[in-house]
Amino acid sequence: MPAISTALSGPQSRPSLEGKTVVIADDDPIILDYLELRCRHLGLKVETASDGLRAVLKVGRARPDLLILDLNLPDVEGFRVVERLSDPKFAPVPVIILTGRSDEASKQRCEDLNVFYVHKSTETWADVEPLIYELLAHKPAEAQEEAPQPEAAPLVLVVDNNPAVLTELTQRLQKYHLNVIQASGGTQGYLLALRSKPDLILTEYDMDEGSGHYLLSRVKGSPSTQHIPVIVYTGTTLSKGEEFAIQRDLRGRGQAAAFMMRGANSAELMAEVGKLIPLPG
Incomplete structure (x- = not known):
């Protein structure tokens, strides 16, 4: 995995993610620990899995609000995990596919399965974090009315x-x-x-x-x-x-x-x- 900064950003005026749960599945323990640390820093409850089968079991048991999933998992690869989770016995869960693959077939498969594709790189967390907020954060109506910002060029x-x-x-x-x-x-x-x-x-x-x-x-x-x-x-x-x-x-x-x-x-x-x-x- 390319070097990724582990410096945590300071407090920001963003909606709370408290009470939300994410399952992270990756067979690389360094990536798994890094993502867990980052997600806990956002206030998320985190469950982890190191293979596809455990990912399916964790989703079934924890009923998470989000799944972050590597493609190249042991036992059951990432796309098969997504297919299994389409079974009606599982509650619907948004999925972020986090992978080192950059081939067009993988990107198209993500689009077909209606999951979010993020390429593993030095910008991984910068791409994942806004998606987490997009998928999980719900701003109260009154929070939408913020003080006007100083004018800047569009x-x-x-x-x-x-x-x-x-x-x-x-x-x-x-x-x-x-x-x-x-x-x-x-x-x-x-x-x-x-x-x-x-x-x-x-x-x-x-x-x-x-x-x-x-x-x-x-x-x-x-x-x-x-x-x-x-x-x-x-x-x-x-x-x-x-x-x-x-x-x-x-x-x-x-x-x-x-x-x-x-x-x-x-x-x-x-x-x-x-x-x-x-x-x-």
Whole structure:
């Protein structure tokens, strides 16, 4: 496992997770201990398992609020655990798949099973923690009304698997004094949206690591991000019929704020951006 900082962050103004239970399943004792420490620091009750069979048994007995699961487990591998837990005798439980695999088949399988994919890396906890809050925290209504924050330039998340396009769009947006963060795929983009809560998302439609359609459905399906407007674009050459079908799919359900061809000029793009967020200066 890559080196991960074990420094615990100080108290933050976040909803309490007290009373919530998580089961963590991983056959690497270092990772298991690390995640247990982190989760207990958040106020979670923690049950651990070192193989797939024990993970299933722990979920059945503890009835947790969340399962964090490695794929390469002894006895019963991670995807089989998820399949077993779909049995009606188990209470529904959200699942975060934490794995060193980065192949497209594994990512697609996670999407098919409606579980969250997180790649093991030096940023593992930075990706897992916001998901835990997204899945488990329930803010009381009065906590939603916070004191207004000092005005800052809007934050735009740009998602594209083409580095040249990321650079081009970032430079366009920064000319208007907007703050910009980047992601190289829909999966990473969704995790970054959870963590950073941007004011606007610009995403390519056709990407290898989580499509724009996937990102849009995740963002609009999550209470903490569903308010964020999303502009979807594509550099793929489309017929009029194909463009109309995508427009209808993305905008017909009120999900995408706009759908554009990437070749659109800067003025056209910024006009759409300006409809959704204020342009400083």
